[in-house]
Amino acid sequence: MFRLATIDGRSAFQFDDGFVDVARVAGDESLGSPMNAIARFTELHALAEKAAAQPRIQGTPGICVPKPSKVFGIGLNYKSHAAESNMELPPAPLTFTKFPSCLAGPTADIELSGDTVDWEVEIVVVIGKGGRHIAEADAWSHIAGLTLGQDISDRKVQTTGKPPQFSLGKSFDGYGPIGPAVVSVDSFPNPDDIGLWCDVSGERMQESRTTNLIFSIPYLVHYLSGICTLESGDLIFTGTPDGVGMARGQLLKAGDVIDSGADIIGTLRNVCVAGK
Ligand code: ZN
Secondary structure (H helix, E strand, O other), X not given: OOEEXXXXXXXXXXXXXXXXXXXXXXXXXXXXXXXXXXXXXXXXXXXXXXXXXXXXXXXOEOXXXXXXXXXXXXXXXXXXXXXXXXXXXXOOOEEEEOOHHHEEOXXXXXXXXXXOEEOOEEEEEEEOOOEOOOOHHHHHHHEEEEEXXXXXXXXXXXXXXXXXXXXXXXXXXXXXXXXXXXXXXXXXXXXXXXXXXXXXXXXXXXXXXXXXXXXXXXXXXXXXXXXXOEOOOOEEEOOOOOOOHHHHOOOOOOOOEEEEEEOOOEEEEEEEEOOO
């Protein structure tokens, strides 16, 4: 088991009482790069065990997967969210891109692009071993771990035009906070059943479990790898449950605090600030 975070841009194992530099414990400077560490995720289990006995460093975790080649977003992947959006259930995963420049750390501020910005808590898959045409039965062995994310969305930009194109409305700088760490698949008693929730300024807005996904995590890996070669570090935002602001008629404003959480993975805290 491991929890892979970044401290000052370097790979670091996360423990309850601090962090341990991965390259130092490995005696291998190339593992200081988080993207290299993710590509070598099978080595991290033994290293994390060794790191548990090492002195801790302290710091604020940054972006745990800083430079993925691709970031997929999946729309309407919980029946409850499709229903609140008055949309039909999709026949195949409804896929858009979040450009990697939107990624942010687990405690980064979110600079609002306007008054139609919304929250979407999601479990995020981190590909460890890439490939093409990955069978559903093999999918978990290609996954380095899971993390938590917010698919922050400017609804006005997302829904402008016919047909609407989601990608830019979900790709403003800072609209993809993730973290706090990449948590290895074997850390979860059942990786297909993870609870997740989102509070905005203290009010519980979203709460569900990944057992309610329409397209499961293994199916998403299978489906996407049938089209694109998946590469180590690629991210899949797996979709959000019901309770988004758009359906409530309540969107984000400066000063709002978004507290997101998931079983085992941990929490994100992002404060909304006025945009320029
Ligand atoms: Zn989403």
